[in-house]
Amino acid sequence: MSETATIAFIGLGIMGSPMAVNLAKSGHHVIGYSRREASASRLIEAGGTRAESIHEAVQDADIVITMLPDSPEVIDVALGSSGIFDSAKRGALFIDMSSIAPSASRTIADEAIKRGIAALDAPVSGGEQGAIDGKLSIMVGGSAENFERALPYLQSVGTTVVHVGGAGAGQTVKVANQLIVAGNLQVLAEALVFLEAQGVDTQAGLQVLSGGLAGSTVMTRKGESMISRSFKPGFRIALHDKDLKNFAVAAHESETATPVGTLLAELFASAKAEGDGDLDHSAMFRHVERLSGSEQG
Template identity: 55%
Template sequence: MNIGFVGLGIMGSPMAANLLKAGHSVTGFDVSAERVEQLSGLGGKGVTGVVDAVAGADVVITMLPDSPQVEQVAPLVIEYGKPNLLYIDMSTIRPETSRWVAREAAAVGVRALDAPVSGGERGAIDGTLSIMVGGEAEAFEAAVPVFDALGRTVVHVGPAGAGQTVKAANQLVVGGIYGLVAEAIVLLEASGVDAVAGLDVLAGGLAGSRILELKRHTMVKREFTPGFRIDLHHKDMGIAVAAAREAGVSLPLTGQVAQLVAAARAQGHGSLDHSALLKVIERLNG
């Protein structure tokens, strides 16, 4: 397929690279000229604007930081896309924004899907992302060859906006686990127990998780090179809290995790990996 890709950041760049490896043609744009040049070096075509990325594409993918960026780019995709374009927004944004995009797209015959991902930079590089997709079933089936190049777990979870709701649930669980792993490290170390050995045991039992598998050693070493930044998780927790309000449900642990993430950002850790919640728990304990 001819794929236009807008947003070549930490996640978007390796995703575009995997689409090229799968045999697709990729025309990409990003506000960073360096990222565009990187795509060109991999065999893609770098362009200088959204409209150029969209022109002639069978599929357009956007991977943008937040709802305002999607609200700015989506009208251009819809206006300049060719008839029956498949537009896949893989950003993590508010569900209501995804529903708005789907309505605007449908009005002119563009098929839109919201397809946020989980798995972080490592999953994007390895092509093992989990992809939660909202939208029409026919559009989902048309997008499967694209998703197969990007992820290992791909699920159509419901109508427009449903993908974003599932992603909000994902982020509240991820944030909660990071917070609990941080507390476990503080408890182990304060008790004179080797945290590495302790977490190795936890990772092999019922407490085991993908986070423990991938991040326990870097957390103990206090290495917080970002795979997914605190700033972005702060945004995502806001989406989760807002989704809970819209659904009329009480999620008390989600609220507490959101405050821990907000504290990490307030303490100046926004550019660090979200595993840096450990720094907040340490500060609470002097």
């Protein structure tokens, strides 16, 4: 186990709450902060505490972790008045595990250096279940020294923890991950709607597809929810739409051709615009049904 540390965890949502709980279960003193008091209930049950403000959560922390929706929220919490950089002690390690624009991570890292704070961008993949099980995949950007310092704590929430480069590199890998996941979700949805339209037993079809070359983690985790039309959010379409927009901006900056990525971004944006933003991203199945004129209520 890693050396016991005081960890401030900012953002106790679908992903952040179980991650904070796993850190507390690893023996760390975890101080959580979320605007909604109820969000801290699971952390408190696991032995953590809730702070009334970011300043209170951060001021004595060795490690500060954020898990927030998007770039503006992270920038505000990190750089705003009485935020993390105003409140953290010099030498503290800031780990942003949100999924934000790579350019925003680089801006935050530059500011951290000026404040005497170590910084990493460490977005995750694995969804809500991966967060609950402590089996997330974590892609980390920043210095090798800071990575080694953070590794024992990151291993409390993930099983695959990889240093992928300098500041912003973690977020760059994450948006690439989201492109691949979006593509898998879309083609899986199209395949299952197609099988239904052809009168095939989709449960049996999914079973055999999962055992062949077409099989994937996305198919294993999301195929059943598509067939049963159960779209309780583990990762919302609205967040995936945001990630694809971040990918598009980064691809434009690097002059990378992304014809399929552009189409996927349009499809996810369309699903969000049609009212499915708060559903799990497996609800892209509903979008394909609508396009096919076969949606079931």
